[in-house]
Amino acid sequence: MNEAELIERVLSGDMAAARELYDAYVDGVHRLAIRMTANDELAQEATQDAFVRVFRGLHGFRRDAALRTWIHQIAVSAILTAMRGRKRWNARRAEIEEADQLVKEPPSSEPYLRDRLYAAIDALPDMYRSVFVLHAIEGHSHEEIAKLLRIPSGTSKARLSHAREKLRQALKEFEGESASV
Amino acid sequence: MSDTGSHPERSEGSAGTPFDALLDREGKGYRSGVQPPSDPMWSRIERDVARAIAPREGRITRNWPWVVAAAGIAAALVLGVAIGRRSTRTDMPASPAAPSVAAASRTETPVDSSRHAQMRAATLNHLVQAEVFLTEVRADLKTGRRDPTRNQRSRHLLARTRLLMANDAGGAPAVARLLQDLELVLAEIAALPDSAGGRRSTIDARLLDERLRAGAVLPRIRTILPSPPAVGGS
Numbered sequence: 001m002n003e004a005e006l007i008e009r010v011l012s013g014d015m016a017a018a019r020e021l022y023d024a025y026v027d028g029v030h031r032l033a034i035r036m037t038a039n040d041e042l043a044q045e046a047t048q049d050a051f052v053r054v055f056r057g058l059h060g061f062r063r064d065a066a067l068r069t070w071i072h073q074i075a076v077s078a079i080l081t082a083m084r085g086r087k088r089w090n091a092r093r094a095e096i097e098e099a100d101q102l103v104k105e106p107p108s109s110e111p112y113l114r115d116r117l118y119a120a121i122d123a124l125p126d127m128y129r130s131v132f133v134l135h136a137i138e139g140h141s142h143e144e145i146a147k148l149l150r151i152p153s154g155t156s157k158a159r160l161s162h163a164r165e166k167l168r169q170a171l172k173e174f175e176g177e178s179a180s181v
Numbered sequence: 182m183s184d185t186g187s188h189p190e191r192s193e194g195s196a197g198t199p200f201d202a203l204l205d206r207e208g209k210g211y212r213s214g215v216q217p218p219s220d221p222m223w224s225r226i227e228r229d230v231a232r233a234i235a236p237r238e239g240r241i242t243r244n245w246p247w248v249v250a251a252a253g254i255a256a257a258l259v260l261g262v263a264i265g266r267r268s269t270r271t272d273m274p275a276s277p278a279a280p281s282v283a284a285a286s287r288t289e290t291p292v293d294s295s296r297h298a299q300m301r302a303a304t305l306n307h308l309v310q311a312e313v314f315l316t317e318v319r320a321d322l323k324t325g326r327r328d329p330t331r332n333q334r335s336r337h338l339l340a341r342t343r344l345l346m347a348n349d350a351g352g353a354p355a356v357a358r359l360l361q362d363l364e365l366v367l368a369e370i371a372a373l374p375d376s377a378g379g380r381r382s383t384i385d386a387r388l389l390d391e392r393l394r395a396g397a398v399l400p401r402i403r404t405i406l407p408s409p410p411a412v413g414g415s
Contacts, residue, residue: 013236015227022223022230030217044218048226055233056372060365081391117204118211136208168200 003067010058022051025068029075035133036079038122043079050078076134076148083126113174120170128163135160232372254344257303300348304356305406307341311363312402314338315393318370322390335370342367356405362396 009017029050034043053074061070121129130149134140135156142160146153314334321328328334342364346357369389393399 010234011236013231013234015231015234018230018234019223023219026217026219026222030222031213031215034215035212038212044222047217048222051222052226052229052233055230056369057365058234059368060361077391114207114210117207121208121211132208133211136205137211164201164204167204171200 004063007058007061007067010055018055021054025054025071026051029071032072032075032133032138033079033082035137036076036130037083037126038124038129042082046075046079046082049082050075053078073148080130080149083130113171116171116174117167120167123170124163124166128159128166131156131159132163132167229372254303254341257306258299300345304345304360307338307345308359308363308402308406311338311342311367312399312406315366315399315402319390319393319399332371332373335367339364339367339371355401359398359401359405362398362401366392366396366398 006017006021010021026047030043030047033046033050034040037043037046050071054071057074061067121132124132131145134145134148135142140148142153142156145151145156149156151159317328318331318335320326321331342360346360346364349357366389369392373389
């Protein structure tokens with residue numbers, strides 16, 4: 001069954017088709033959510049909200065866009081909402097604005113660079129981690145991130161730069177090993 | 182969701198140093214092996230999904246406000262055409278906008294023109310009601326107040342929105358897009374649970390508030406409303 005047929009079945013009220021659509025995209029949405037939030041519970045909440053929005057909005061889905069891209073946009077929006085809902089976003093923002101130079105120390109028990117890197121990404125403030133994930137991992141341009149996060153593209157570039165700098169500081173002891181991980 | 186984005190070129194802002202290249206390369210494995218708890222998450226949203234995808238035909242037969250709305254629009258159109266015919270004859274020479282729109286309206290017959298004007302008037306009237314309704318809903322969400330007629334009113338407005346869209350009442354692309362966004366917002370309001378309270382309700386309220394803010398529906402309505410030439414200028 002192709003995508004258009006699947007959508008038609010969903011819109012006719014077919015719950016099996018709805019589950020099929022959910023299964024097709026839940027891995028990606030949840031992975032994006034957990035990467036952006038670095039929090040299992042929050043990621044689940046955001047994933048659920050994203051799919052509720054997807055099914056509510058499916059009647060209005062314009063077929064000129066790819067379903068995957070449309071779901072991705074909804075997922076990012078739902079993830080940001082979940083993050084804001086926990087008041088973490090604003091709290092982190094205030095924290096960063098007051099002490100922008102402060103570098104969070106990631107757990108230093110992991111001996112391997114990759115583990116340290118992942119711990120350092122976890123430790124990034126939400127606003128930096130979101131941009132880093134969307135750009136470095138998801139492959140979005142700064143213009144796309146600007147639209148998704150509703151920030152100027154210059155802010156996206158600045159946040160990516162900050163994120164990289166913080167990761168660099170957190171992993172500076174490995175810097176000489178960059179090419180041999 | 183690395184396979185869901187548009188995957189643009191990676192030139193801008195991408196790895197400039199070996200360390201940046203390392204970040205980009207190794208970052209791709211960040212939390213990549215996490216398995217989502219698909220079944221528990223699905224069970225938590227299953228009811229909402231079922232409600233969201235319920236066939237629209239069923240809703241029409243269940244919800245009599247659709248019928249009332251259709252009758253109301255039809256009556257407004259009939260009345261509007263009659264008024265429009267009179268206003269076309271009496272008002273056009275005095276209209277200050279007439280010279281500027283004369284060229285554009287040369288190909289329209291008087292009947293087309295009056296129908297257009299009346300559709301715009303009906304749209305304007307609808308947007309006024311929608312603005313009032315959305316403002317009330319937004320205030321209710323903030324205060325936690327529950328309007329027992331909220332779902333009924335939203336379905337009523339939703340029906341009218343769809344009828345206007347089906348009749349190309351938007352006219353201008355901006356109005357057409359506004360009606361599409363309004364339709365989505367009203368559909369979400371109509372799908373909100375009747376009973377207040379609970380975590381699900383809180384999430385719904387939050388999502389709706391975000392939808393209103395993200396689509397800037399209210400500001401767009403307010404932008405269109407005080408613009409008389411856009412409504413009755415043709």
